[in-house]
Amino acid sequence: MDKYITMPVTAEITDNLHAGDYVYLSGILYVARDAAHKRLEELLKQTEEEYYKERGETGNRQNLTAKEQEELVRKLTEALPFPIENSTIYYMGPSPARNGRPVGSAGPTTASRMDKYASRLLDLGQKAMIGKGKRTQEVKEAVMRNHAVYFAAVGGAGALLSKCIRKSEIVCYEDLGAEAVLKLEVENFPVIVVIDKDGNNLYETAIRAYAEG
């Protein structure tokens, strides 16, 4: 059964999503892929270093109290160039837009290249990832503990998905060209739930159903 969801994706929404659901997403999402994720990771690392430096700690770091942990998380989320809480990040790098259009061809890129960075962002509040292809066990666990979701968009459907994008604006890292961070407004953007909050993985279950011999 098809589901229509208006973003932001929250834990309340992901509680009702199951691997295999066909979903149409509308609302705001953010676009970031390899180079942007690397910069975001570096930004978080730098922010964390500064936090410990301010406390006068070098080398061995003391364990943080719950309050201090909260403070660090707040500093990290504030450092990010877009609001991470309940955000949806689409792994994609578009082709250039023709005049009068918001964006060019815009299909998903292989998500496993962002595996290294995904858990951190999910732990900081990101609620949904859109991409294609397999994810690691670590990412799956991050999805589960954060009541998040991993959606797959159809790989190769760049032109069709482009037509579901109403607006596009650059958020940051414009120098990265096709890898800049974008804010998109989408309407009925078709995706499939691959990993749900219970850790069900459609790539594993669906293939088993059709594998012979």
Added chain:
Amino acid sequence: MIRTVSAKEITDNIKEMCIEANYYLSGDMDDALNQAAEREQAPLGRKILHQLQENLKIAGEDMIPICQDTGMAVVFVELGQDVHVEGGLLEDAVNEGVRQGYMEGFLRKSVVSDPIIRKNTGDNTPAVIHYQITAGDKVKFTLAPKGFGSENMSRVFMLKPADGIEGVKEAVLTAVKDAGPNACPPMVVGVGIGGTFEKCTLLAKKALTRPVNEPSEIPWVKELEAELLEKINRLGIGPGGLGGTTTAFAVNVSTWPTHIAGLPVAVNICCHVNRHVVREL
């Protein structure tokens, strides 16, 4: 008899080929997709194939590239030895064609000048160009823009002669299984057997440009292609890797003489568009 081909003519043609390859599928790939959409047994698999068919329609009608990964330009140049290129270097003429094609065609600039420093070159050059000198006075260009979702899943196996044909089959199936959803199935699988380490990979890439409805002319190779295709489709990976009976459209195998101690096997995986355009000047 020496025949002159101008650098400008080369540039203009390469430019057009870059645009054509990214907006329209070649006839053999179009047929393969349509046939698969009818035969696929998984309901979600069929839904995905229909989405891909619709995507092609939208690409051609609305002038949006079929896929946002408009690829790194791979160009095979078969240069007749009676051809003289005038007005510039052949390599520069090809790169200028790619530059213009990717600019005027609103294609993505996906090339970085250094694999570690990774600054974008801004114009999708340089192209990866493979030259072959042939007889005659024509020059033939095969442009195959290669997306890296599938390219990243490609593999080389330096087998032992004792591994034999069963070893070859196992290598191909391993590469396909490991690729799974990442290569945007249904795939086209190019296989190169023989040669040296670098030769077998070139064979595999070139094999991808052979029309998918044309099997090998060598009987045992044709049999191998058919057997591998059947085994691959029984893996159940399906369209988009979400389960189904169509995991590959074709397996194209190319062979070459090799060393008495070697059995190099290269598997170049391609996605369901397998873009390629051929022109002869």
